[in-house]
Amino acid sequence: MDHITQLYPLPSQERPLKGTYLAHQLRGYSQASGRAFVYGNFITSLDGRIAVSHPTRPGLMVPKDTANDRDWRLFQELAAQADLIISSGRYLRDWADGRAQEILRVDDPDFADLKAWRLAQGLSPQPDIAVISGSLRFPIPDVLTAAGRQVVVFTTANPDLERVKEIESKAGRVIVAGKQGVAGDQMVQHLTDMGYQTIYSAAGPRVLHLLLAGGVLDRLYLTYANRLLGGESFSSIVEGELFAPPVDMSLNSAYFDPHALNGLGQLFVTYHRA
Numbered sequence: 001m002d003h004i005t006q007l008y009p010l011p012s013q014e015r016p017l018k019g020t021y022l023a024h025q026l027r028g029y030s031q032a033s034g035r036a037f038v039y040g041n042f043i044t045s046l047d048g049r050i051a052v053s054h055p056t057r058p059g060l061m062v063p064k065d066t067a068n069d070r071d072w073r074l075f076q077e078l079a080a081q082a083d084l085i086i087s088s089g090r091y092l093r094d095w096a097d098g099r100a101q102e103i104l105r106v107d108d109p110d111f112a113d114l115k116a117w118r119l120a121q122g123l124s125p126q127p128d129i130a131v132i133s134g135s136l137r138f139p140i141p142d143v144l145t146a147a148g149r150q151v152v153v154f155t156t157a158n159p160d161l162e163r164v165k166e167i168e169s170k171a172g173r174v175i176v177a178g179k180q181g182v183a184g185d186q187m188v189q190h191l192t193d194m195g196y197q198t199i200y201s202a203a204g205p206r207v208l209h210l211l212l213a214g215g216v217l218d219r220l221y222l223t224y225a226n227r228l229l230g231g232e233s234f235s236s237i238v239e240g241e242l243f244a245p246p247v248d249m250s251l252n253s254a255y256f257d258p259h260a261l262n263g264l265g266q267l268f269v270t271y272h273r274a
Contacts, residue, residue, distance in 0.1 A: 004268070008254040017070060020255060020268070021077035021221070022117065029218065030197040036188055040201035040208050041078050041221040042237045043071050043266075047228045050205070051235040060235055066225035070260045074268060078221060079104040080114040082127040082200035084152070084191060086207060089131060089138035103202050127200070130154060130191065132182050132207060136163045140171045152191070154182045184214025209240030212247045217273060220249060224267040225260070248274035 003014050029037040042050045043066050051060035079085060085103050106115035106125050115125055128150040131138065136155055145151060151171035157179045164174045177186040188211075191199060201207055201217075211217040222237070249271035260266040 004255045004257045004259075006253070006255050008251060015255075017073060017257065019077070021074045022081070024081075024253075024270075026078075026081045026219075027121070027198050030192075033218075035192040035216075036083075036196045036199045037218050038188055038199045038201065038211060038216050039078065039219040039221065040211065040217060041075060041223075042208075043067065043075075043223040043225060044237060045225055045227050045229045047230065048236045049229045049231065049234045050237055052229060052231050053233045060233070063229055065227055065229060066261075068225070068260050068266070070257055071223045071225075071266065071268075073110075074221075074223070076105060076111050076114055079127070079200055079202065080106075080111075080118055082198050083123070083196040084128040084130055084199050086130045086132065086199060086201040086203050088203045088207065089133035089135065091203070092131065092138040092140065092144070124148070128152065128196070130187070130199070132187075132203065132210075134181065136160060136167065136174070140167065145171055152194070154178075154187050154190075156181060182210060184210040184212070184216050186214070188214065188216040205235050205237055205239040208238045212238065212243065213240070215273075219252065219273070220271045222269050222271070224269065226264040226266055227261065250274045 002016055002018065004017050004020065006013050006015055026037060026039060044050050045063065045066050049063060052063050054061045104126060105111050106118070118125060126149050129144060131151060131153045133153060134156050136153070136159055140151065153167055153171070153174045154177045155174060157176055159174065159176065167174050175190050177183055177190060188199065201211060208217070252270040252272045255268040256265065257268060258265045
């Protein structure tokens with residue numbers, strides 16, 4: 001039950017699920033490129049749903065029919081390798097309302113090995129957080145800045161200066177990185193200049209769009225759950241204007257997990273920017 005099959009690169013072989021994404025050693029890539037290494041991750045149904053309508057309130061949620069502990073383990077391995085995690089004002093609002101939690105669960109006994117791994121690398125227990133927000137209307141939970149964690153907020157031109165002062169007095173820095181919307185290339189350059197080496201996008205499809213449009217997403221991790229969900233209201237992995245030209249991606253790795261979803265299985269596939 002703990003093993004998956006590596007399909008690519010060849011030769012095909014069995015390997016433990018645990019440690020699969022840690023073995024990708026993402027922290028080494030920034031040194032080669034001269035800027036922070038940026039990666040993102042989604043779990044999707046076969047018909048492209050990463051989020052569907054919430055059954056009791058407005059908005060969307062990760063489908064319970066695709067979410068599973070085996071994918072969550074690899075999600076945590078990606079988060080563990082990050083110096084900084086990209087989030088959004090919406091995430092902080094959900095956290096303040098009790099509908100969200102820490103992205104990297106280092107205090108969960110199931111992931112104690114990941115906390116130990118970070119400490120062995122000389123990293124703090126939790127990555128810093130970058131928040132993308134045009135309105136700057138979000139709360140900052142006290143736990144977010146505990147133990148010296150930094151929060152960097154990226155916003156658009158001409159922000160409310162009083163709100164900027166309020167955020168900076170509590171959390172860290174507010175940086176303008178675009179006019180009508182936050183520009184992915186400007187944001188990543190700022191973060192690189194601040195010394196960040198690995199940046200993990202745990203935000204939604206519009207943030208993925210700005211990273212792709214800015215040419216700064218280096219690797220995309222996708223889990224394909226072997227289910228079709230349907231539904232009229234949903235999100236896919238990327239949303240925004242048509243890319244012209246399209247963004248080309250090359251296959252980096254592929255694994256088959258036959259044990260997830262009561263034996264239906266799922267694919268863990270990674271792509272790098274061509």
